[in-house]
Amino acid sequence: MPEDLNWAVGGEAGDGIDSTGKIFAQALSRAGRHVFTSKDFASRIRGGYTAYKIRTSVDEVNSVVDRLDVLVALTQRTIDENLDELHENSVIIYDGERSWEADVPDEMVELDVPLKSLAEDAGGAIMQNVVALGAACEVANFPIEHLDSALEKRFGDKGQKLVDNNQEAARAGRDYVQENYDHDYGYDLETTDNDYVLLNGDEAIGMGALVAGCRFYAGYPITPATNVMEYLTGRIDQYGGTVVQAEDELAAINMALGAARSGARAMTATSGPGIDLMTETFGLIATTETPLVIADVMRSGPSTGMPTKQEQGDLNMALYGGHGEIPRFVVAPTTISECFWKTIEAFNLAEKYQTPVYVISDLAMAVTEQTFSPEEFDMDAVEIDRGNVVSEDDIDQYLDEQGRFQPHYDAADGISPRAFPGTAEGAHMTTGLEHDELGRRTEDTEERVQQVDKRNRKVETAQREEDWSPREFGNEDAENLVITWGSNEGAILEAMDELDDDVRFISVPYLFPRPDLTEAVENADRTVVVECNATGQFADLIERDTLTRVERINKYNGIRFNADELRERITETFAAEPEVTAQ
Amino acid sequence: MSSQAHFTDFKSDKRPTWCPGCGDFGTMNGMMKALANTGNSPDDTFICAGIGCSGKIGTYMHSYALHGVHGRALPVGTGVKMANPNLEVMVAGGDGDGYSIGAGHFVHAVRRNVDMTYVVMDNRIYGLTKGQFSPTSREDFETSTSPEGTQQSPVHPLALAMAAGGSFIAQSFSSDSQRHTQIIEEAIEHDGFSLVNTYSPCVTFNDVDTYDYFRDSLIDLDEENHDPNDYDQAREKIMDFDNIYQGVIYQDDDSVGYEKRLGIEEPMNDIPDGAPEGAMDLVREFY
Numbered sequence: 107m108p109e110d111l112n113w114a115v116g117g118e119a120g121d122g123i124d125s126t127g128k129i130f131a132q133a134l135s136r137a138g139r140h141v142f143t144s145k146d147f148a149s150r151i152r153g154g155y156t157a158y159k160i161r162t163s164v165d166e167v168n169s170v171v172d173r174l175d176v177l178v179a180l181t182q183r184t185i186d187e188n189l190d191e192l193h194e195n196s197v198i199i200y201d202g203e204r205s206w207e208a209d210v211p212d213e214m215v216e217l218d219v220p221l222k223s224l225a226e227d228a229g230g231a232i233m234q235n236v237v238a239l240g241a242a243c244e245v246a247n248f249p250i251e252h253l254d255s256a257l258e259k260r261f262g263d264k265g266q267k268l269v270d271n272n273q274e275a276a277r278a279g280r281d282y283v284q285e286n287y288d289h290d291y292g293y294d295l296e297t298t299d300n301d302y303v304l305l306n307g308d309e310a311i312g313m314g315a316l317v318a319g320c321r322f323y324a325g326y327p328i329t330p331a332t333n334v335m336e337y338l339t340g341r342i343d344q345y346g347g348t349v350v351q352a353e354d355e356l357a358a359i360n361m362a363l364g365a366a367r368s369g370a371r372a373m374t375a376t377s378g379p380g381i382d383l384m385t386e387t388f389g390l391i392a393t394t395e396t397p398l399v400i401a402d403v404m405r406s407g408p409s410t411g412m413p414t415k416q417e418q419g420d421l422n423m424a425l426y427g428g429h430g431e432i433p434r435f436v437v438a439p440t441t442i443s444e445c446f447w448k449t450i451e452a453f454n455l456a457e458k459y460q461t462p463v464y465v466i467s468d469l470a471m472a473v474t475e476q477t478f479s480p481e482e483f484d485m486d487a488v489e490i491d492r493g494n495v496v497s498e499d500d501i502d503q504y505l506d507e508q509g510r511f512q513p514h515y516d517a518a519d520g521i522s523p524r525a526f527p528g529t530a531e532g533a534h535m536t537t538g539l540e541h542d543e544l545g546r547r548t549e550d551t552e553e554r555v556q557q558v559d560k561r562n563r564k565v566e567t568a569q570r571e572e573d574w575s576p577r578e579f580g581n582e583d584a585e586n587l588v589i590t591w592g593s594n595e596g597a598i599l600e601a602m603d604e605l606d607d608d609v610r611f612i613s614v615p616y617l618f619p620r621p622d623l624t625e626a627v628e629n630a631d632r633t634v635v636v637e638c639n640a641t642g643q644f645a646d647l648i649e650r651d652t653l654t655r656v657e658r659i660n661k662y663n664g665i666r667f668n669a670d671e672l673r674e675r676i677t678e679t680f681a682a683e684p685e686v687t688a689q
Numbered sequence: 690m691s692s693q694a695h696f697t698d699f700k701s702d703k704r705p706t707w708c709p710g711c712g713d714f715g716t717m718n719g720m721m722k723a724l725a726n727t728g729n730s731p732d733d734t735f736i737c738a739g740i741g742c743s744g745k746i747g748t749y750m751h752s753y754a755l756h757g758v759h760g761r762a763l764p765v766g767t768g769v770k771m772a773n774p775n776l777e778v779m780v781a782g783g784d785g786d787g788y789s790i791g792a793g794h795f796v797h798a799v800r801r802n803v804d805m806t807y808v809v810m811d812n813r814i815y816g817l818t819k820g821q822f823s824p825t826s827r828e829d830f831e832t833s834t835s836p837e838g839t840q841q842s843p844v845h846p847l848a849l850a851m852a853a854g855g856s857f858i859a860q861s862f863s864s865d866s867q868r869h870t871q872i873i874e875e876a877i878e879h880d881g882f883s884l885v886n887t888y889s890p891c892v893t894f895n896d897v898d899t900y901d902y903f904r905d906s907l908i909d910l911d912e913e914n915h916d917p918n919d920y921d922q923a924r925e926k927i928m929d930f931d932n933i934y935q936g937v938i939y940q941d942d943d944s945v946g947y948e949k950r951l952g953i954e955e956p957m958n959d960i961p962d963g964a965p966e967g968a969m970d971l972v973r974e975f976y
Contacts, residue, residue, distance in 0.1 A: 136976070259976075303975035317968050319960030322772050324764075345965060348771060348951055353797040357764040360757065364737070364768025367755055368776065369958025372768070390758050483972045485964035492960075508702075526958050527753040527769070527776050533731040535701075535747045537756035546703055546748055547756075 110163045111246055111293060112173050114146070114188065115235065117180030119154030125260070126178075126235035127158025128475065130242065131304060133256035134162045135477045137249070138298030142167040142596075143475040144666065146187075155183050164296050168441070168476075168596025169669040175293070176245055178238040182206055197245050197291055199238055215291065217241060217283060224278040229271035236272050240279025248295040250280055303478055307445045307471030307593075308375075311401055312337030314449030315373055317488055320399070321347030322365035322372040324358040326380060329413045330472040331403035334375040355383035359400070363387060366396045367536075369495075369526030371453050375401035375465075378420050379410060385427045388462055392432040392561070394536040394545075395514065395522065397456035397463075397493070399449065404468040406664050415664030416470045418592050421643040424464045425618055433561045435459070435568065436617040438466040440577060440595040443482045445471060448615060450488060455572070458493040459521065459564045466617065468638070470593045470666035496523040498530045505531065512543040516556055520563030569619045576621045577613040584610040586680045587630035589656075591617065591644050593666065594636050600669035601676060609676070620647070627652040634659055634679050638666065655686035696725040699734070701751040707742060712889030712900075715863030716810050717746055719887075720779060723873035724752075729777045736779050737766040739786035741817045743810040743889075746781045760791030763798040766805050771948045773956040777877065778805040785815050788824040788844045799853040799882055804946030806876040809846065810863070810889035813898045820894035830897060847927045847938060850884045856944035857883035858927065859937045862903050863890070868911075868935060875937055881944035888933075903933070910936030918942055 115126045131141045139162050146157040161167050174191040179200045194213040202218035210216045219241050221234040243250045257272045312334045325335045339349045352358035358374045365372040381402050391398050404420045406412035424436045435455050439448040452463040496504055504523040511534045515522040525532030536545040542553045588611045595613040627633050633656040635645035640662040648656050659675050699721035707713050734752040738744040740759035747754035757765050766780040787795050787809045815821040821834040829838040850858045857879040861869040876883035888903045923939035
């Protein structure tokens with residue numbers, strides 16, 4: 107991969123690390139370079155250490171690697187935390203005038219830049235990070251005009267003066283390095299004319315919801331799902347919709363349920379602890395056959411777990427959460443742009459089949475900013491299917507002989523008519539109690555069986571009528587099969603670049619219903635399932651579905667997989683004696 | 690739908706399973722009459738209910754309705770109304786549903802002030818689970834789970850609503866049909882969240898808070914020259930825990946429903962067949 111630069115800024119929480127990283131990422135994106143970011147938090151040390159990492163290339167980048175080329179270190183801990191990833195040509199930018207003396211390993215390139223005093227000269231100490239960005243531009247041989255453009259975007263709303271000061275600060279950093287260090291750092295970041303957009307998974311979910319016609323969102327702030335709500339706030343009202351910050355998750359999902367009954371496309375998003383609270387109402391949504399989209403942006407559990415850490419631990423909850431037997435759909439985007447498309451698909455599934463639909467995303471996707479061609483969000487390809495909604499003109503055919511509307515009509519495909527409130531002759535009730543076709547409570551054994559069968563039949567219909575295919579990569583006839591779900595796709599794809607041809611890779615975006623992988627597993631000599639959890643919840647499912655034992659690569663220390671480690675672990679797994687017998 | 694609905698149009702053909710003599714009959718009749726008298730029809734009315742005897746009300750009425758989970762009827766009503774402000778939304782629940790398991794939602798529904806009418810059938814006991822004390826039960830009330838009294842102060846719903854910034858706070862008695870109906874009508878016409886705490890006696894499990902007790906104790910505010918727009922007067926009545934009042938105790942005439950304040954005017958159920966016009970602008974924001 108040419109000109110693959112791995113850059114990071116790190117310091118204490120409150121040092122403005124996130125916005126510094128975002129500005130640089132935007133500068134790179136505006137220069138037509140691909141960007142893939144990650145936010146890194148120390149897992150073993152208490153305190154506020156935080157880092158924003160950027161991997162950039164003119165080629166597409168879909169993962170992080172374990173190499174760091176340029177590090178802006180605002181604290182010693184930033185250097186210590188990243189020692190494993192630093193190499194002999196790594197450049198460390200720090201401020202020796204500040205109260206800490208940087209302990210930089212001898213072989214590395216030390217750039218002592220008076221970030222703070224240069225910033226003060228340009229108009230304020232707060233811009234010290236921008237000075238560092240200017241210095242980074244010089245190191246990477248990256249035209250500073252692109253940084254200017256990102257600063258303009260960032261501060262333009264707050265006045266030209268602020269933009270000017272920041273641009274001056276950036277130049278001060280660049281000039282200082284130019285004048286005081288005579289070194290060839292070996293980088294020459296190529297720019298292109300490509301126009302990329304830079305967004306993260308939460309924003310993609312929010313944008314997907316807006317485009318899909320979501321008009322009502324209720325949620326309660328929780329990491330790492332809050333950004334979905336923040337994205338929609340201020341945008342959804344332009345489409346006649348609204349966002350409600352509810353008093354808790356119980357209220358949020360019930361409000362969304364109410365809005366959905368009113369006929370709005372409605373959604374909520376939360377993370378594991380919030381899903382726990384919503385589960386009571388999840389059953390109500392399913393049994394009242396209300397269309398609702400619920401995004402679970404996973405983080406490490408159980409309980410409050412590690413709120414800022416990655417994990418794919420909620421799969422079983424999504425599949426089985428709630429008492430009784432609950433028909434549902436569970437979709438799991440595998441990339442940030444798929445967060446957009448799968449959210450749209452989730453709204454269609456919800457309304458066509460009148461069920462709750464989980465969109466399962468995770469922290470790694472939620473906080474990762476990645477560049478895309480705008481064409482990846484081809485609005486002409488968006489289709490909206492509201493399912494069986496009856497109008498006043500055709501409602502007659504859905505009334506019983508006494509003229510009553512039947513919201514739970516026992517249709518052959520399981521899909522009953524929906525009448526939005528306000529539709530003449532459509533008045534009906536529904537209840538979380540078992541009900542008859544009119545929606546009224548029943549304990550009649552035949553009606554009970556009829557309604558259970560009807561609800562389950564919707565899933566059978568969907569299995570027949572929808573495309574639940576996985577995403578396929580690599581060599582279809584390979585002996586070795588790698589299967590994953592969710593955000594690991596990019597890292598595995600990159601790992602595969604250097605694996606031999608003997609790997610087939612299947613990335614599964616549907617967890618229920620899911621594609622039948624029996625043939626693929628049977629055709630492979632070895633199958634390994636990669637997932638970010640300890641117990642291999644997806645591997646268990648694959649074993650159950652295919653009646654074949656599979657091998658597992660798991661990670662649950664709170665950090666996402668990176669391409670380098672996966673390359674190694676996949677290679678090791680297939681080189682070792684099989685852990686399990688395939689037959 | 691014509692606005693000439695008769696109150697019997699709001700009746701379903703399902704016979705209530707409430708005990709003979711239950712206060713909930715009167716509460717429901719008043720709701721149906723008030724809905725008809727204020728020009729509503731079953732097709733533009735939505736009833737939300739929680740769990741318990743009170744929760745069954747949606748089954749016995751005819752309208753759009755949802756019978757949900759315990760304590761969460763108010764958030765459902767909030768979503769229904771915000772997504773379609775043209776609907777008349779009524780939420781019904783019991784004292785347990787509203788002031789115990791749903792107390793959190795109650796406080797926030799009051800302060801959020803979405804335009805809907807909340808009728809709480811307050812019988813000061815848990816009936817459907819066969820006679821345990823409720824959040825409004827008196828401190829010395831002996832039940833299967835409080836053999837020596839509850840040892841806890843009761844919740845004072847009206848005071849709670851006032852403290853949360855309620856814009857319409859009223860109390861009625863299900864057996865006083867005319868007054869009850871009239872109070873609910875006023876609640877429906879109020880723009881904002883209306884609380885009507887309705888004493889709705891349980892004839893099976895509560896032999897203290899009986900029809901006779903309420904009949905003898907209730908003081909009608911119409912006979913007191915009470916001005917519901919006078920906050921201080923209202924506060925005095927509401928904080929008078931030694932007496933119980935019937936009528937509209939407090940009403941803020943300047944109240945505007947939350948959904949209206951947000952500028953929601955149209956139902957949110959009409960969306961384009963594909964991406965909305967100009968959707969690529971959403972993508973361009975990320976340049």
